[in-house]
Amino acid sequence: MIAVFRDLFRYNGEFAIGFMIMMVILGVAATSFFSPYAPIDSYLVAMDAPPSAEYVFGTNSRGQDIFWQLTFALRNTLAFGFIVALISRILSLAIGLISGYAGGAVDRVLMSVNDTFIVIPLFPLLVLLYFVLRDDMTWFVLALVMAGLGWAYDARLIRSVMISLRTREFTNTSVFSGMSMPRIVTQEHLPYVLPIVFSTFMNNMNWSIGLEVTLAVLGFTDVDTPTIGGMIFWANQHSAMVSGIWWWYFFPTLFVTLTFIGLFLLSISMNEYIDPRSRLDRMGNS
Amino acid sequence: MTGPLLQLEGVSKTYRRGGLFGREEFRAVDNVSFRIEDNEPQVFTVIGESGSGKTTLARMILNMVRPTAGTIFFKGQDLASMRGARARRIFMKDVQPIFQNPFEAFNPLKRVDRYLLMTAKNFTPARSSAQLEAAADRALKKVGLSIGEVRGRFPHELSGGQLQRVAIARALIPGPSMIVADEPVSMVDASLRMSIVNLFRTLRDDLKVSIIYITHDLATAYYVSDRIIIMRKGEVVESGSARVVLENPQHSYSQLLKSAVLSPDPHGRGVLTGDSAASQQARASPHPQIDNLEPQVR
Amino acid sequence: MTQISGSPLDENSYVLETRALRAYYRMKYFGIDREVRAVDGISMHVRKNEIYGIAGESSCGKTTFIKAIAAAIRPPLEIVAGHVNYNFINNDLYALPSKERSAIRWRHLSYILQGSMNVLNPVRRIHKTFEDFAFRHMHMGRSEFEQEVKRHLERLRLPAEILRAYPHELSGGMRQRVCIALATLCKPEFIIADEPTTALDVVVQKDVLAMIRETQSEFGSSMIFVTHDLAVHANITDRLGIMYAGRLVEEGRTADVFSNPMHPYTAHLIASLPRIGDIHPRNALTGSPPSLADPPKGCRFHPRCPLAMEICRHENPALTTLAEDHRVACFAASATVQPTSDEKPQHPEALETVR
Ligand SMILES: Nc1ncnc2c1ncn2[C@@H]1O[C@H](COP(=O)(O)OP(=O)(O)O)[C@@H](O)[C@H]1O
Ligand SMILES: Nc1ncnc2c1ncn2[C@@H]1O[C@H](COP(=O)(O)OP(=O)(O)O)[C@@H](O)[C@H]1O
Ligand code: SF4
Ligand SMILES: [Mg+2]
Ligand SMILES: [Mg+2]
Numbered sequence: 011m012i013a014v015f016r017d018l019f020r021y022n023g024e025f026a027i028g029f030m031i032m033m034v035i036l037g038v039a040a041t042s043f044f045s046p047y048a049p050i051d052s053y054l055v056a057m058d059a060p061p062s063a064e065y066v067f068g069t070n071s072r073g074q075d076i077f078w079q080l081t082f083a084l085r086n087t088l089a090f091g092f093i094v095a096l097i098s099r100i101l102s103l104a105i106g107l108i109s110g111y112a113g114g115a116v117d118r119v120l121m122s123v124n125d126t127f128i129v130i131p132l133f134p135l136l137v138l139l140y141f142v143l144r145d146d147m148t149w150f151v152l153a154l155v156m157a158g159l160g161w162a163y164d165a166r167l168i169r170s171v172m173i174s175l176r177t178r179e180f181t182n183t184s185v186f187s188g189m190s191m192p193r194i195v196t197q198e199h200l201p202y203v204l205p206i207v208f209s210t211f212m213n214n215m216n217w218s219i220g221l222e223v224t225l226a227v228l229g230f231t232d233v234d235t236p237t238i239g240g241m242i243f244w245a246n247q248h249s250a251m252v253s254g255i256w257w258w259y260f261f262p263t264l265f266v267t268l269t270f271i272g273l274f275l276l277s278i279s280m281n282e283y284i285d286p287r288s289r290l291d292r293m294g295n296s
Numbered sequence: 297m298t299g300p301l302l303q304l305e306g307v308s309k310t311y312r313r314g315g316l317f318g319r320e321e322f323r324a325v326d327n328v329s330f331r332i333e334d335n336e337p338q339v340f341t342v343i344g345e346s347g348s349g350k351t352t353l354a355r356m357i358l359n360m361v362r363p364t365a366g367t368i369f370f371k372g373q374d375l376a377s378m379r380g381a382r383a384r385r386i387f388m389k390d391v392q393p394i395f396q397n398p399f400e401a402f403n404p405l406k407r408v409d410r411y412l413l414m415t416a417k418n419f420t421p422a423r424s425s426a427q428l429e430a431a432a433d434r435a436l437k438k439v440g441l442s443i444g445e446v447r448g449r450f451p452h453e454l455s456g457g458q459l460q461r462v463a464i465a466r467a468l469i470p471g472p473s474m475i476v477a478d479e480p481v482s483m484v485d486a487s488l489r490m491s492i493v494n495l496f497r498t499l500r501d502d503l504k505v506s507i508i509y510i511t512h513d514l515a516t517a518y519y520v521s522d523r524i525i526i527m528r529k530g531e532v533v534e535s536g537s538a539r540v541v542l543e544n545p546q547h548s549y550s551q552l553l554k555s556a557v558l559s560p561d562p563h564g565r566g567v568l569t570g571d572s573a574a575s576q577q578a579r580a581s582p583h584p585q586i587d588n589l590e591p592q593v594r
Numbered sequence: 595m596t597q598i599s600g601s602p603l604d605e606n607s608y609v610l611e612t613r614a615l616r617a618y619y620r621m622k623y624f625g626i627d628r629e630v631r632a633v634d635g636i637s638m639h640v641r642k643n644e645i646y647g648i649a650g651e652s653s654c655g656k657t658t659f660i661k662a663i664a665a666a667i668r669p670p671l672e673i674v675a676g677h678v679n680y681n682f683i684n685n686d687l688y689a690l691p692s693k694e695r696s697a698i699r700w701r702h703l704s705y706i707l708q709g710s711m712n713v714l715n716p717v718r719r720i721h722k723t724f725e726d727f728a729f730r731h732m733h734m735g736r737s738e739f740e741q742e743v744k745r746h747l748e749r750l751r752l753p754a755e756i757l758r759a760y761p762h763e764l765s766g767g768m769r770q771r772v773c774i775a776l777a778t779l780c781k782p783e784f785i786i787a788d789e790p791t792t793a794l795d796v797v798v799q800k801d802v803l804a805m806i807r808e809t810q811s812e813f814g815s816s817m818i819f820v821t822h823d824l825a826v827h828a829n830i831t832d833r834l835g836i837m838y839a840g841r842l843v844e845e846g847r848t849a850d851v852f853s854n855p856m857h858p859y860t861a862h863l864i865a866s867l868p869r870i871g872d873i874h875p876r877n878a879l880t881g882s883p884p885s886l887a888d889p890p891k892g893c894r895f896h897p898r899c900p901l902a903m904e905i906c907r908h909e910n911p912a913l914t915t916l917a918e919d920h921r922v923a924c925f926a927a928s929a930t931v932q933p934t935s936d937e938k939p940q941h942p943e944a945l946e947t948v949r
Contacts, residue, residue, distance in 0.1 A: 179397060183401050486823070519873055542870055557796055560824055
């Protein structure tokens with residue numbers, strides 16, 4: 011395992027860069043636990059101070075230190091992405107497996123539900139939900155809603171992989187070796203499906219973070235929980251751009267962009283390591 | 297009891313092609329009947345071009361696909377009346393498959409011995425891991441391998457020939473009375489082809505296993521089989537003793553097949569110059585290959 | 595890669611010449627470190643207007659050899675030593691800058707591969723694929739190009755309707771014919787065919803082979819034809835090279851190799867061919883082909899060879915001319931046959947012993 015990690019780091023530039031970026035991001039998010047200020051308190055420090063030795067990222071018009079704000083925002087944003095990805099992966103795995111394995115009517119029903127979810131216009135729906143739920147639309151509820159909306163595309167992918175696995179000859183060999191179907195699915199097929207789950211995990215995190223940021227910037231989320239989008243929202247509220255307080259925009263944007271890039275690089279390099287085909291290539295298929 | 301081992305009566309399989317509208321029925325297997333007696337193990341060969349329904353027929357015999365018409369009896373039992381996992385397991389103990397592509401027959405991410413041990417565990421009384429290995433080893437010995445050569449190996453670590461022999465060994469573990477081999481030699485080269493076909497002879501003569509050998513290779517079919525049917529578009533066009541049929545085919549399609557076999561001998565060469573029956577037929581029609589244009593459904 | 599400057603071909607009738615060509619897969623990755631010597635010192639040439647066949651069981655390195663001569667080298671595959679010369683470049687292929695090398699692949703070489711589905715784009719109609727592949731290289735107007743494609747199909751006796759089809763709508767044989775049409779549209783000097791008919795039925799296979807033969811002789815192209823099926827070689831190739839475990843063990847005119855195989859491996863292969871009307875038992879070779887990651891020392895066939903001698907265990911037999919136009923790499927064969935004439939092995943590099 012350590013050798014694998016070392017070689018990934020040494021031979022796979024994408025992994026090395028992505029890994030380092032994510033370490034920095036996680037490091038910054040982790041310092042939030044040592045913050046001298048509570049995340050929602052305001053007017054604690056001088057207002058609108060540019061980056062300096064005292065306030066590395068400057069302060070904002072609400073009297074908050076942007077660096078410490080950012081640590082909370084990153085932590086919440088990452089946790090948000092993680093929860094959405096985790097729940098939606100579980101959903102797409104379960105639905106993809108059942109649909110691909112059961113076939114017939116079950117498959118048809120599940121896939122028509124699935125297709126409905128794929129074509130739902132997400133953004134207007136989320137905005138609508140915000141107006142319906144208002145204050146009940148907490149950070150966690152939003153995560154649940156987005157997880158409920160984000161599984162469909164990958165469930166279809168998993169289903170199609172399952173269907174092709176079911177027709178592979180080794181599945182028949184397993185059947186005639188006396189293995190039961192559930193056993194075949196978990197032992198023979200899952201190794202092909204899990205890599206998809208892993209690599210879509212990162213992509214799904216990126217998707218949900220991106221959507222959350224967009225919603226937050228427009229004020230359609232619970233802006234009292236500091237997130238990256240929330241920071242930009244407040245910057246807008248105070249017309250930070252007009253007043254030339256660029257650092258209020260710059261640092262959240264920089265860090266969310268780094269997060270996107272880091273997750274993306276990890277997803278493609280993980281893909282290369284976990285994909286059974288490239289794994290076989292490395293073993294040298296004779 | 298000496299009824300037939302396997303008996304097919306008017307077996308057909310119809311697939312529906314196309315979408316919701318303009319559905320058309322397509323007969324992959326059309327009214328096939330034959331029987332294999334219990335007391336005389338034999339190599340029964342099914343020959344035909346691709347798409348002629350051979351795999352569909354094999355899958356029906358293996359009870360993986362239900363016929364749309366007709367009945368298949370195995371040892372007197374109608375396969376359609378078989379219900380439940382237990383009955384299916386008893387059936388699988390007696391009828392085992394070998395597939396076309398040895399590299400596909402085992403999960404590339406799993407070790408191959410796993411399938412041998414699994415089969416031994418599910419179909420033989422062996423329980424302890426030593427017993428299971430012994431059962432696997434006995435089967436491997438029959439195909440010229442031993443457990444030491446396959447223990448802990450992944451498919452890509454074995455050659456195609458070794459894999460195909462492991463596949464045959466796995467099929468032998470339950471002690472079946474019939475093996476259905478769907479194009480087992482299409483993907484392997486000449487010398488290996490012969491060793492597999494030789495193995496079929498040994499199985500028939502020494503272990504009294506009947507083999508349904510599906511192929512489009514007429515030369516090995518001649519070498520190994522006792523009886524033969526030739527299929528075209530789901531129908532049996534000719535059947536009989538293998539040597540008689542292949543030496544002197546009666547049906548025009550069988551003749552076409554035979555004339556297309558490339559001979560390695562000097563006097564048989566030259567079929568590519570275009571004066572053979574097949575080429576003449578191809579040239580006679582204005583669009584020689586147009587019948588190959590028919591869409592392929594998979 | 596060791597770079598010895600290549601010399602131009604002295605014999606003008608050769609189209610391709612390889613000298614002591616070595617191509618290894620070298621993998622150093624995720625804690626695994628291995629070297630697969632898939633092509634290990636092959637010297638051969640292809641003459642103008644001939645079909646040169648390469649036979650050998652699967653995994654013996656046929657496809658790797660093809661990749662090496664087609665300059666389709668991608669990691670982990672590396673050219674470790676040797677030369678590949680084409681008469682139309684008058685130089686060592688691997689001495690060229692890589693840009694020129696890929697230009698040559700387009701201009702002079704073309705391929706017919708086994709998996710036609712990998713060549714034909716599944717979501718594009720056939721005529722689009724023709725455009726994608728060849729339009730840029732034909733230097734003509736669009737309508738002129740379309741006319742040329744139609745003419746070409748007609749010449750190959752293919753219906754023009756196929757241009758409107760998607761690949762999945764065609765049968766396997768038809769797809770393979772389309773690939774042949776695609777490969778010959780630019781009238782290449784050199785065609786490389788890797789198992790082009792292996793997935794086809796006998797009837798279709800025969801037709802496709804006839805088409806390949808006709809096309810090749812019509813255009814006067816030279817061709818390397820790879821298949822493990824000796825009956826196919828007997829019917830289509832002019833000369834035949836037999837590969838075993840990364841090396842060429844015998845080479846000669848196809849008829850000679852069949853009537854007088856001198857290498858024990860070739861002799862075995864030919865003796866084991868089944869024939870309709872002949873049921874006398876054939877023996878299979880004992881053992882299995884060696885792993886190319888760890889091949890046996892000396893003659894790589896020695897663990898399975900019925901004639902193996904002491905020397906075979908230590909030394910690698912060189913490919914030596916034992917009869918007219920017939921080279922064999924076997925100590926036993928060399929001992930029974932005096933090399934004809936004073937001819938020495940053509941390329942000294944070929945003699946160099948490995949391990
Ligand atoms: N991409 C690869 N990486 C590592 N080893 C490979 C790769 N491709 C082929 N090989 C190995 O090289 C050897 C020759 O393969 P190949 O040239 O494809 O043989 P053939 O075409 O004769 O079947 C085999 O042992 C195979 O395992
Ligand atoms: N599940 C299926 N659904 C629809 N058509 C099928 C199915 N399986 C096979 N077919 C069709 O049945 C015909 C016979 O196929 P098959 O039995 O595989 O022939 P063979 O094994 O002789 O090549 C083919 O035309 C094929 O397209
Ligand atoms: S060199 Fe020796 S081992 Fe090799 S083929 Fe000849 S006799 Fe056999
Ligand atoms: Mg089939
Ligand atoms: Mg190959």
